[in-house]
Amino acid sequence: DTGVSQDPRHKITKRGQNVTFRCDPISEHNRLYWYRQTLGQGPEFLTYFQNEAQLEKSRLLSDRFSAERPKGSFSTLEIQRTEQGDSAMYLCATPDRDGGYTFGSGTRLTVV
Amino acid sequence: QQPVQSPQAVILREGEDAVINCSSSKALYSVHWYRQKHGEAPVFLMILLKGGEQKGHEKISASFNEKKQQSSLYLTASQLSYSGTYFCGTVPDTGTASKLTFGTGTRLQVTL
Numbered sequence: 046d047t048g049v050s051q052d053p054r055h056k057i058t059k060r061g062q063n064v065t066f067r068c069d070p071i072s073e074h075n076r077l078y079w080y081r082q083t084l085g086q087g088p089e090f091l092t093y094f095q096n097e098a099q100l101e102k103s104r105l106l107s108d109r110f111s112a113e114r115p116k117g118s119f120s121t122l123e124i125q126r127t128e129q130g131d132s133a134m135y136l137c138a139t140p141d142r143d144g145g146y147t148f149g150s151g152t153r154l155t156v157v
Numbered sequence: 158q159q160p161v162q163s164p165q166a167v168i169l170r171e172g173e174d175a176v177i178n179c180s181s182s183k184a185l186y187s188v189h190w191y192r193q194k195h196g197e198a199p200v201f202l203m204i205l206l207k208g209g210e211q212k213g214h215e216k217i218s219a220s221f222n223e224k225k226q227q228s229s230l231y232l233t234a235s236q237l238s239y240s241g242t243y244f245c246g247t248v249p250d251t252g253t254a255s256k257l258t259f260g261t262g263t264r265l266q267v268t269l
Contacts, residue, residue, distance in 0.1 A: 078256065087159075087244045087259030088199065101256060136198060145189050145201030146246075146257065 049149035051137050057155045058127055065123045066152040068137030077120050079112055080136040088136055127156045160247050160260035168266045169235045177230040177263045179245030188221050188228040189246035189257060235267045
């Protein structure tokens with residue numbers, strides 16, 4: 046139990062379809078981060094929230110990507126018109142009491 | 158801009174020691190270290206803040222050379238459970254809260 050729940054764990058979708066992932070921190074955190082990780086690479090920053098406000102977005106986040114955190118608790122990441130290059134592990138993270146990040150188990154997206 | 162880690166990969170026999178280095182081109186506020194096992198989320202090991210402190214965590218310790226913007230992770234008397242990919246993550250010294258940028262990763266395999 047990592048303290049951050051992500052759903053679904055796996056998603057296979059056809060190219061061109063829309064997908065939405067959800068991140069639920071178990072306890073309240075002001076900050077919430079989304080990262081993307083491809084095979085053999087380190088996680089790459091996508092975006093982060095301070096409460097409901099989306100404060101920073103990576104250039105990796107094209108117009109097809111949108112993220113929300115409507116009540117400052119859970120967050121969703123939507124990808125529209127998916128492409129094969131979107132295939133990756135999408136990780137959500139929150140700060141932990143030791144100063145690091147606690148990551149969720151991630152959503153593995155496969156676009157076919 | 159991504160921190161560079163060395164070596165890229167290392168194989169150890171159980172009980173041997175290893176050092177993993179992380180180098181950044183930017184002035185840093187903090188360095189994080191994470192271990193990620195195959196198919197799992199990264200797990201936070203420790204954080205080092207500007208000031209050059211050295212931290213310890215059982216047989217895993219780390220140092221941060223602020224002048225060189227380098228950090229090293231020391232694994233002593235390695236155990237099979239240490240196997241995985243190690244990532245450093247850096248936060249730049251910009252004076253504001255900022256995202257973590259992960260390094261290139263070091264794959265560590267501990268064998269009997």
